[in-house]
Amino acid sequence: MGIRLNHILAGALAAALVLPAVSAADVTLPRTLAWSAYGTNSSGYAQAVAIGNMLQNKYGTSLRVLPGDNDVSRMTPLRTNRVDMCACGIASYFGSEGVMMFADPEWGPQPVRVITTSIASFGLALAVAGDLDVKTPADLRGKRIAYVRGDDALNKGTEAYLAFGGLTWNDVERVDFPGYGRSFDGIIAGQADASFTTTVTPPAQQLASSPRGIAWPELDHNDTEGWKRLTDTAPYFQPHRITSGAGGISADNPYYGASYPYPILIANADLSEDTVYGLIRAMNDNFDDYKDSAPGAAGYSLENQNLKWVMPFHEGVVRYFREKGIWTEDMQAHQDELIKRQELLASTWATYMASNPPRDADAFRDGWMKARADALTAAGMNPVFE
Incomplete structure (x- = not known):
């Protein structure tokens, strides 16, 4: 069955991260990767098992998964750097925009980047x-x-x-x-x-x-x-x-x-470019090894990737698509606009948090959503959420 996926223990993960990287066929990956995902009975978790088996068999890299019951519990370990990535749902987009459950003093807009997504047969x-x-x-x-x-x-x-x-x-x-x-x-x-x-x-x-x-x-x-x-x-x-x-x-x-995709594999913008490049290349080079091993896993195919979606891709992914001759100037312009949007949201959040915002949750959210919409509108961007 390949590797056994375990819940992440902070001490064990910290120890694993100091192990040297391993390489195979020009792919460099750490000895251990960690990501959060949906619960153990979900298709997203089953897909992680299938991908983890491939990584173990091909590269000797162990994939450790932290299952979460809801969107916040899946994204919290990513925010606190307990995991490298999150196999999340559309809440990853809400997080990048700082809306809904993320319009909260503990959150705000998140600097996330897409690694890959899966589009399955359902709608x-x-x-x-x-x-x-x-x-x-x-x-x-x-x-x-x-x-x-x-x-x-x-x-x-x-x-x-x-x-x-x-x-x-x-x-x-x-x-x-x-x-x-x-x-x-x-x-x-x-x-x-x-x-x-x-x-x-x-x-x-x-x-x-x-x-x-x-x-x-x-x-x-x-x-x-x-x-x-x-x-x-x-x-x-x-x-x-x-x-x-x-x-x-x-x-x-x-x-x-x-x-829209499910799962959406994301990381923070500062995750190592080499790690992300190694993972996306491994997933595409060895697609046949896991595509039929879990429901929905075939949705990670290259032709299913929307390269002009709503969140920016990680630089390691952009590097891979450039090498493949897929990445165009139009895609780069779209990427640049998405990053500009994230930077504007981050600076607007910092200004709002420094303004002594209301402590009441509803008043805080209302104030932030107005500040956010005003900043995006002034920059000629669609607020989407108001």
Whole structure:
């Protein structure tokens, strides 16, 4: 089975980091790499096992994984340098922007860099009761749409799908639910009509098996105006041909919708360029060794990488793509703009923290979000979150 992944102990990790690096086929990696990830029953953790086996077998590098129950617990070890990387979700983007759970005195905008991402066969979409005549997001006008209290990421996804159809929350009936699962219970019970989810999640399967059935409003990939509205609202989404999901979605019956990567492997900007270069090269040179070893692992393929996404790539990754002849001047210009955005957010955060901001959590967040939006707008950048 290759290596056994263990929880990281601070003392053991500190000792491991002083071991010399090992090389194979011009790839230089430390003896031990550490990253945080989703829980042990997640596909992200299983992918880490598969990649870790490859690294051990090919390079003698041990991968140690610290599983985390939520976004903050996964990113905290990265912030405190207990791990080298985080196999995170879209919260990594929220962290880089300093919004939602990161609009907090302990956090603020994070200097993260992308190493690689995985795009799998599923998508992220609004699941709609199948007994309604909803074929596109524009058909959701006047419908009862779930709003999940305390889950900003889900609600932002809903907002993005509505925006594709030229709608806002004001054009639908918002129905609040205390949790994600309860929103699907509400659809089945006739209390709501749609909720945001992944196409493969069990609640979506349950809705598909219910008397109401399930429908997925299609996002026309040629509708440039619709996509602009969607990405202005949530720029981390991208068009995706979805081939797995509830309601009969398959390779023979694809659904044209949207997705964003999961996991997103990130590091801090100051992680060694040689380490990152070695890892991304190892993952691409030995892709066949792990692509079929865990659900979703095939999503790390080179052709699945979006090189003009919403967070900057690590310099070690840029170096690798330059060597491959893939990295273009246009990509570099996009990279430079993303780094400029991060630097502006960091300086705005420093100024805000030095201004004796309110101690009340809500007042602190409101003040920061205004300062952030003002700074980005003045620089000609889309605040996205306001």
